Structures are given as structure tokens and as C-alpha cells.
Amino acid sequence: MKRFALLVAFCLGLSIWAGAQPNDVVILDRVFNDDSDSISNHVKNLPTVILSDTKLDGDGRPPEFANRHAWFVSADGVNPLQIPLDEEWILEYDLTLTGTPVTPRKEAGGFARIGMPWGYSELQFMVNTDAHEVVAFGYPFPFYRFDLSYNSGDTIHLGIHFFKDTDGKYKVIYMANELSSPAMALSDQSIIVQKNWISPGGYLQVNIQAGNPNNGGTAVFDNIKWNGNLLRRAFAISGNIELRDFGGDVTRVPIGAELRQGGVVVRTETLFTDSAGNYAILDVTPGTYDVAFKPSHWLRAVVPDVTVVDADVTGVDVSLTNGDIDGDNEVTLFDFGALVAAFGSVPGDSNWNPDADLDGDEEVTLFDFGVLVRNFGAIGDE
Numbered sequence: 001m002k003r004f005a006l007l008v009a010f011c012l013g014l015s016i017w018a019g020a021q022p023n024d025v026v027i028l029d030r031v032f033n034d035d036s037d038s039i040s041n042h043v044k045n046l047p048t049v050i051l052s053d054t055k056l057d058g059d060g061r062p063p064e065f066a067n068r069h070a071w072f073v074s075a076d077g078v079n080p081l082q083i084p085l086d087e088e089w090i091l092e093y094d095l096t097l098t099g100t101p102v103t104p105r106k107e108a109g110g111f112a113r114i115g116m117p118w119g120y121s122e123l124q125f126m127v128n129t130d131a132h133e134v135v136a137f138g139y140p141f142p143f144y145r146f147d148l149s150y151n152s153g154d155t156i157h158l159g160i161h162f163f164k165d166t167d168g169k170y171k172v173i174y175m176a177n178e179l180s181s182p183a184m185a186l187s188d189q190s191i192i193v194q195k196n197w198i199s200p201g202g203y204l205q206v207n208i209q210a211g212n213p214n215n216g217g218t219a220v221f222d223n224i225k226w227n228g229n230l231l232r233r234a235f236a237i238s239g240n241i242e243l244r245d246f247g248g249d250v251t252r253v254p255i256g257a258e259l260r261q262g263g264v265v266v267r268t269e270t271l272f273t274d275s276a277g278n279y280a281i282l283d284v285t286p287g288t289y290d291v292a293f294k295p296s297h298w299l300r301a302v303v304p305d306v307t308v309v310d311a312d313v314t315g316v317d318v319s320l321t322n323g324d325i326d327g328d329n330e331v332t333l334f335d336f337g338a339l340v341a342a343f344g345s346v347p348g349d350s351n352w353n354p355d356a357d358l359d360g361d362e363e364v365t366l367f368d369f370g371v372l373v374r375n376f377g378a379i380g381d382e
């Protein structure tokens with residue numbers, strides 16, 4: 001159990017940062033809430049996020065300016081991920097903003113919070129429905145206006161590329177459709193490094209129109225990509241692997257695992273179980289997989305049609321047949337020959353073959369021969 005716990009802790013530690021990919025988002029409802037009785041309705045269905053709000057006619061209490069809703073990339077779906085400034089990243093998506101009506105202003109687009117000694121500052125990289133702009137602003141981020149005209153209902157591809165340049169300065173490149181801004185440095189770099197984090201995402205803002213209960217807006221962020229990959233939630237597949245006819249330390253047996261889709265191997269991993277045989281494959285993106293397990297001298301077992309939808313999948317258990325000394329996934333005379341060649345050996349002997357020590361007692365004996373005989377002729381899954 002200890003090894004397993006350490007393994008999990010190690011992986012979780014990695015996912016907090018150290019190159020972890022954001023695999024989720026968190027939506028913050030009403031970061032501005034001037035109309036508290038509006039009807040906001042947000043959808044998270046990665047790689048799509050939809051923010052919408054209507055009945056923006058005010059709530060009768062000042063201020064009566066606007067409501068704003070935001071989302072941020074996340075590793076746990078709860079907290080915005082605070083990414084160290086030295087990490088280079090690109091966040092992009094196809095945005096469709098619809099205003100009903102187009103005036104007063106509805107705006108949406110890229111959003112980021114950057115840590116400051118007093119809390120944080122914000123970037124808006126937005127399109128709007130009334131002035132038709134595609135523009136980025138917000139201290140300490142550089143201002144930039146694209147030579148594009150945006151209309152309500154248009155779909156526009158927006159991206160933000162953040163990186164530390166070779167001159168040591170933190171810079172952004174804004175992208176809109178096929179256009180890119182120059183790489184531009186943030187201001188006050190000595191201040192932003194003090195907190196050293198940035199949380200990127202997107203936002204929708206709808207300005208209030210008194211007397212119009214139908215006043216509202218919707219922003220669809222589709223095909224959200226992080227560093228070129230569609231942003232999808234990831235889950236764990238876990239279960240128990242029984243290594244039959246084995247008395248050795250199972251926590252030291254490497255187990256080759258494959259995730260296959262449509263017969264194609266999409267991921268390979270070397271697993272170690274805990275002392276009870278429990279394993280976990282972390283960060284699996286939703287889909288249907290055949291999961292294959294092949295430790296050295298056991299036959300392969302494949303669990304078909306493991307479907308990951310929106311939760312961890314447990315109970316993917318296998319019990320593996322021992323005796324495949326030569327690793328060809330069958331127990332045959334070749335394995336018998338390998339056992340004979342190693343017979344009587346212990347570690348350090350010239351003819352020692354750890355894969356012939358089927359029962360794991362550090363000696364190739366009649367007990368190993370018994371295991372082989374019991375399973376003779378068995379063939380593993382393809």
C-alpha cells in the first residue's frame with residue numbers, strides 16, 4: 001500500500017504543477033453582480049464552455065452597470081490553476097458571442113488574472129457586439145487592437161500565447177483568426193514576478209438595460225485548446241491485478257499496460273501495484289478503451305470496452321496466468337526449455353533467469369516446473 005500511496009502522491013504532486021496539463025475548467029458565476037436577479041446559465045462540457053445570462057434589466061439597487069462571468073483553466077475543477085510565469089502556454093478557442101439585443105454592450109473573450117502584491121490584475125482580450133472591436137487591454141498587459149470588425153453571432157478564433165522571451169521578459173502574443181500581434185512585454189515585470197502566477201481563461205460581460213427583461217447574452221467557447229490539445233477532463237482507471245502462482249514481492253513486478261482504441265494502442269504505461277495488487281492509471285481522457293496487461297512471465301489479459309465518461313472507473317480487475325518465461329504470450333515447450341536451462345539456479349549464477357523463477361522464491365526449482373506444467377498450452381489475449 002505504501003508504494004501505491006507514494007506513487008499516487010507523486011503523480012498528484014506533479015499535477016499541481018511541474019508541467020501538468022490543465023484538464024478541466026472552473027466557472028466563476030457573477031464576478032460582477034450588478035443584476036443579482038438575472039438568470040445565468042453556464043455549461044461546462046469540455047472542450048466547450050458556454051456562459052450565458054439574461055433578464056439583465058437591473059435589480060433596482062445601484063450599481064446597475066453589468067454582470068460578468070468567468071472561467072479559468074483548472075486541474076481539479078474547483079480552483080483556477082495558478083501557472084508559474086516561466087511556463088510557456090497557449091490558450092485558444094472558437095468564440096461565438098451573441099447579444100440580445102446587440103446594444104447595450106455584450107463582450108466576451110480571453111481573460112486572465114495575474115498575481116500582484118495586492119491580489120491580482122486582469123487581462124481582457126475581448127470582442128464586443130456594439131463597437132465591433134477585437135481588442136486586448138488591462139494593466140500590466142500590453143494594449144493591442146486587431147484590424148477586424150466583430151458582429152454579434154460571428155465565430156472568431158482567439159488565442160493567447162504567454163512566454164518568457166530570450167531577453168528575460170514575460171511577453172504575450174494575441175491571436176485572432178489568422179492574425180497575430182507582435183510579441184509584447186508586460187509592464188512592471190519586477191512586480192509580477194513577486195507573486196509569479198497567472199490564471200488564464202475566458203469571460204462574458206452583459207451590460208444592463210433598464211426596462212428590458214429580455215436583455216441578455218451568450219458566449220460559446222468551443223474547441224478550447226491548451227498548448228494545441230483539446231481541453232478534456234481526465235479520470236483514473238483502477239482495479240486489481242492478480243499475479244497467479246507467485247509468492248514474491250508483487251510491488252516490484254513491472255506490468256506493461258496498454259490503452260487501445262479501435263485496436264490502436266493510444267497509450268502505454270508501466271504499472272506497479274501495491275502489495276494487494278491494486279493499480280491506477282491516471283489522467284485518462286474520456287473514451288472507450290480496451291485495457292491490456294502483460295507482466296514479464298504472465299500471459300496478457302485484455303479487458304475490453306472500458307468506458308470513461310465523466311468519472312473515475314474502478315474495478316477493472318484481471319487475474320493473470322503464470323508460465324510465459326520467454327514472453328511470447330503462450331506457455332509452450334520453449335518456456336519449458338528456458339526453465340530447464342535455468343534449473344537449479346539462484347541469483348548470481350551464470351544460468352540464472354529471473355523470468356524462469358515463476359513463483360518468485362529466488363530459485364528455479366520443481367515448484368516453478370509445477371507452475372509451468374499446470375498452465376502448459378495456455379495462450380494469452382492478443
Ligand SMILES: [Ca+2]
Pocket residue numbers: 033034035036058059060061062063064065
Ligand atoms: Ca444592481
Ligand SMILES: [Ca+2]
Pocket residue numbers: 035036037038055056057058059
Ligand atoms: Ca434583473
Ligand SMILES: [Ca+2]
Pocket residue numbers: 323324325326327328329330331332334335
Ligand atoms: Ca512462452
Ligand SMILES: [Ca+2]
Pocket residue numbers: 356357358359360361362363364365367368
Ligand atoms: Ca522459484
